[in-house]
Amino acid sequence: MLYGPAPASPAETAGSVPARAVAPVVIFLAFALVPLAAAVAAETYLLSLFTRVMIFAIAALALDLVVGYGALVSFGHAAFVGLGAYAVGILAAHGINEVLVSLPVALAVAAAFAFVTGIVCLRTKGVYFIMITLAFGQMAYFTASSLAPYGGDDGLTIRLRNTLLGLDVLRNERAFYYVAFTCLLGAYLLCRALVASRFGRVFRGARENPTRMEAIGFEVYRYQLAGYVISGALGGLSGFLLANATEFVSPAYMSWQRSGELIIMVIFGGLGTLYGAIIGTAAFLLVEEWLSGLTEHWKVIFGPLLVLVVVFARGGLIGVAERLTRRLRRD
Amino acid sequence: MTEPVLRLDALRKNFGGLVVTDHVTFDVAPGELHAIIGPNGAGKTTLINQISGLLAPDAGRVVFAGRDITALPMHTRAQLGLARSFQITSILPAFSALENVALAVQARTGSSFRFFGRAAREEALNEPAMAALAAVGLADRGDVAAGQLSHGEKRALELAIALAMEPRLLLLDEPMAGTGHEEAERLVAVLRRLKGRFPMVLVEHDMTAVFALADRISVLIYGRIIASGAPDAVRSDPQVIAAYLGDEME
Numbered sequence: 227m228l229y230g231p232a233p234a235s236p237a238e239t240a241g242s243v244p245a246r247a248v249a250p251v252v253i254f255l256a257f258a259l260v261p262l263a264a265a266v267a268a269e270t271y272l273l274s275l276f277t278r279v280m281i282f283a284i285a286a287l288a289l290d291l292v293v294g295y296g297a298l299v300s301f302g303h304a305a306f307v308g309l310g311a312y313a314v315g316i317l318a319a320h321g322i323n324e325v326l327v328s329l330p331v332a333l334a335v336a337a338a339f340a341f342v343t344g345i346v347c348l349r350t351k352g353v354y355f356i357m358i359t360l361a362f363g364q365m366a367y368f369t370a371s372s373l374a375p376y377g378g379d380d381g382l383t384i385r386l387r388n389t390l391l392g393l394d395v396l397r398n399e400r401a402f403y404y405v406a407f408t409c410l411l412g413a414y415l416l417c418r419a420l421v422a423s424r425f426g427r428v429f430r431g432a433r434e435n436p437t438r439m440e441a442i443g444f445e446v447y448r449y450q451l452a453g454y455v456i457s458g459a460l461g462g463l464s465g466f467l468l469a470n471a472t473e474f475v476s477p478a479y480m481s482w483q484r485s486g487e488l489i490i491m492v493i494f495g496g497l498g499t500l501y502g503a504i505i506g507t508a509a510f511l512l513v514e515e516w517l518s519g520l521t522e523h524w525k526v527i528f529g530p531l532l533v534l535v536v537v538f539a540r541g542g543l544i545g546v547a548e549r550l551t552r553r554l555r556r557d
Numbered sequence: 558m559t560e561p562v563l564r565l566d567a568l569r570k571n572f573g574g575l576v577v578t579d580h581v582t583f584d585v586a587p588g589e590l591h592a593i594i595g596p597n598g599a600g601k602t603t604l605i606n607q608i609s610g611l612l613a614p615d616a617g618r619v620v621f622a623g624r625d626i627t628a629l630p631m632h633t634r635a636q637l638g639l640a641r642s643f644q645i646t647s648i649l650p651a652f653s654a655l656e657n658v659a660l661a662v663q664a665r666t667g668s669s670f671r672f673f674g675r676a677a678r679e680e681a682l683n684e685p686a687m688a689a690l691a692a693v694g695l696a697d698r699g700d701v702a703a704g705q706l707s708h709g710e711k712r713a714l715e716l717a718i719a720l721a722m723e724p725r726l727l728l729l730d731e732p733m734a735g736t737g738h739e740e741a742e743r744l745v746a747v748l749r750r751l752k753g754r755f756p757m758v759l760v761e762h763d764m765t766a767v768f769a770l771a772d773r774i775s776v777l778i779y780g781r782i783i784a785s786g787a788p789d790a791v792r793s794d795p796q797v798i799a800a801y802l803g804d805e806m807e
Contacts, residue, residue, distance in 0.1 A: 424663055424671040424679075431660055434649040441609065441647070442722060443635035443664035452670065 249544075250414065250501040257407055261400050273399050274471070275515060279508050280406045281467045284413045286491040286503035288460035291417050293489070294498030295426070296453050297433040298348070301356045302363025303488050306336040306458045308480030310465020312370060315382040315475035319375075325390045332466040333459045339366070340458025344451045363485050370477040381476030388470055396470055406467050410504070413460055417500050420456065429453045494535055496542030505543050560623060561586050562726050562756045563608065568617035570603060570780075577603045578614065579780035585726065585756050590748075592759045592767045595777035596801055601760045602644055604777065605730045608758065609641040610634045622725055635664070638725030642715040642732055644760075650704030654695060654714055657703050658686035661721035689721040690714075693747050709740030716747065727757040733766060745769065764802075768792065776801060 257280060264272040285307050292298040310332035317328045343362040350358055376382045387396040396402045420426045431439045432446040439446050469475050478484070487510070495506025513531070517524035539546045561584035570578035577600040585591045593601050606612040608619060610631035619627045626634055649657050659682040663669055666681065676682065690696055693713040698706065703714060712732055719727055732748070733741045745766045751757070752770060761767050767774065768788050775785040776797050784794045791797055 419673050422675045422677065423673055424667075424669045424676045426672075427656070427660060427663065427676045428669045431649050431652065434651055435647060437611070438643075438647045438649060438718075439660075440631045441611075441635055441641055441643075442661045442718060443632050444669065445630070445632045449669070 246499070246501075249505075253501055253504055254407075254411055254414075257410070261403055270399070273403055275511070277399075277403050277406050277471055279511050280403075280410045281464055281471060282488075282491065282511060283504040283507040284410050284467070285461050285464035286488055286495075286507045287410075287413050287417055287500060288457040288464065289488050290492045290497065290500055290503040291420070291460070292453055292457045293492060294500075294503075295421055295430050295433060296450060298450060298454065299356050299489070300347075300359040300454075300457075301482065301485050301489065302343075302359035302361075302366075303457075303461055304482070304484035305363040305366035305480045306340060306461025307465040307468060307484070308366060308370060308475075308477070309336045309339055310462030311469035311475040311479050312373075312376070312382075312465070313462070314388065314466055314469035315384055316376055318384045318386065318388075319382060323386055323388050324392075325388045325396075328388050329463075329466055332462045334462075336462025336465065337455050337459040340455045340461075341451070344454040344458075348447055348450050348454065360482055360485070363480060363482055367477050367480040367482070370480055377476075379477060381474055381478070384469060384473045384475065387473060402471065406471070409463060409467060413463065414500060414504070417460075420453075421500070425449065425452065490532055494532070494542050496544030499544055502542055502544045509543060559587055562589075562622060563758070564618075564620040565604075565608070566618040566620065568604070568607060568614050568619065570600075570607060570612065570614050577780045578607065580617070581777075581780070581782055583775060583782065583785075585758055588753050588756055589772045590752050590757045590759060590770055592761060592771035592774045593777055594761065594764070594767055594774060594801070599777045600780040601777055602730055603780075605641065605728050605758070605760055609639060609728055635722065638723070639728065640719035640722040640724035640726070641728035642712075642719050642730055644730040644734055646708075646711045646715060648703045648711060648714055648718070650702065652703055653700055654690060654703050654706060654710075654717075655683065655686055655699035657714060658689050658717050658721045659683055661689075661718045662686050665722060686717075686721055689717040692720055692750070693717045694743060707740075709736045709743070712736055712740070712744060713747065716744070720751070724755060727751070727755045729757060729759045729761075731760055731762060733761060733763045741766065 257276065260276045261273060264270060285303060288306070289300060289303045292300055313332040313335045314328045317331060322328065343359070347355055347358045347362065371379050389395070396405060421430065428439065428444050428449045432450055436446045465479065468479065491506040491510045492503045493506065494510055495504065496502030514528060517528050535542070541548070563585040565581055565583040568578050568581040581604060593604065595601055603612065607614045610629060614627065618625055621634070621637060621639060624637070626637065649660070656677065662682045662685045663676065687696065687699060690699055693716045695710060695713055695717060698710060703711065706714060712734070716732060733744050736744065741763060748770055759767065759770065771788055773786065774788050774791040775782050776791060778800050783800060784791055784797045792802065
């Protein structure tokens with residue numbers, strides 16, 4: 227199987243239900259306790275680091291939805307994040323800082339971009355799909371770079387974080403952390419519900435055998451497009467948070483390297499599990515942070531490390547963990 | 558005369574210079590089991606593909622339940638009640654057998670643009686799916702991943718999927734392909750039970766099965782129907798014996 231472990235279906239995950247049920251709880255508990263640890267250790271950078279982790283985890287989750295459950299390998303997912311961020315940035319440049327405006331706009335812009343590009347991309351398969359999503363991603367990147375009124379290549383500074391009904395909730399780092407936490411938890415629960423729903427079943431079925439799905443009466447394309455749009459909107463959510471966290475938007479948010487990193491995060495954790503995307507993002511960003519603290523040439527270590535994980539840890543970090551627990555139980 | 562469920566009107570299909578469907582005219586009466594036989598490469602699967610909508614014919618018409626469906630895509634034909642099995646097993650291997658069938662039920666009941674609620678727990682989907690599994694003798698295999706089933710069971714599962722669609726016509730493309738003697742017998746028994754309940758087009762190489770089941774047989778050779786009629790008439794047709802049955806029956 228090219229796309230890693232099969233998604234949760236009752237038939238084959240019956241044996242590993244405990245691990246799959248417990249892991250997400252542990253992950254979210256850990257995230258919930260980070261601000262506490264940061265306060266105790268008096269390390270405020272922990273808070274911003276983990277805020278960043280959660281924001282990217284939302285994007286990785288969005289990507290896992292289409293790659294892990296739909297076998298639609300999108301190489302342009304950073305564009306959705308970037309569009310969400312630019313929605314916030316451009317609105318802020320015009321003096322609009324209200325969350326109740328900027329969030330819906332961020333989601334709608336990303337979803338609309340997913341819808342329009344999806345109509346074209348989803349007519350292709352496999353490598354062609356990868357290439358065409360990459361092409362659309364780059365189109366968004368170059369468009370952002372050429373937006374002279376909004377900073378062009380240099381990006382755009384956001385003077386004030388968004389406010390909710392005029393209240394400065396996002397200003398406080400800890401409050402912002404929990405906003406991001408809530409968004410990630412919401413996105414995770416949403417994806418989980420989606421995957422198990424009627425819609426999700428059709429979406430997963432399309433990954434398994436599109437011809438069979440057509441033969442029983444499903445127009446696969448429509449379901450894939452809907453999944454792609456949902457994923458795009460979640461990317462927009464990530465972008466909304468990212469713009470507010472960094473108080474800055476830049477075309478770099480949409481670069482193909484970013485899209486590639488998102489794919490690596492998802493594979494790193496384990497495809498088609500949702501919480502694997504969160505673990506993968508955390509592992510990716512924390513290792514990156516740690517290594518870059520060690521040496522200036524950290525990429526020389528990071529690159530081969532990624533290759534090792536992909537080659538030797540089939541099913542990502544989750545796969546490794548599952549194999550370890552199985553071995554331990556046997557003994 | 559009653560209106561046929563399915564009628565093919567001078568259907569033609571070329572693959573490059575090769576004529577694979579050559580002015581095929583063919584019909585299926587309500588409740589009838591119409592078998593198509595012929596040597597390998599005669600164009601049987603190509604014909605089924607044109608009926609089910611996987612392939613578009615170059616010329617001619619496909620009329621189903623009084624409606625011209627020639628231009629309709631496969632999923633629309635399926636929605637109209639055209640169910641098919643595939644010569645090469647086509648199932649969802651990572652899904653449980655029950656889920657494979659429940660999806661077929663889902664396709665005809667209610668919207669699938671429902672984003673919440675666990676589909677696997679919907680009794681309205683699972684009950685008819687279980688019934689279809691039971692009809693093909695897989696009642697106790699519902700929880701097994703479809704990919705883990707034996708070959709014969711997979712063939713039966715394909716049949717269950719088609720049944721769960723509550724079809725108005727069953728297109729069966731070599732349902733017995735690759736099965737052992739015992740499994741084939743079991744499938745024939747299943748088909749015999751279904752016979753009369755659904756009109757069927759049966760493509761099959763197993764001549765014992767075909768002559769035991771069919772109400773009418775059409776013989777396809779090089780894309781052309783050279784004979785069509787009751788099993789006994791076809792069996793004794795000199796042209797058919799010369800072209801096909803001669804070496805098949807020995």
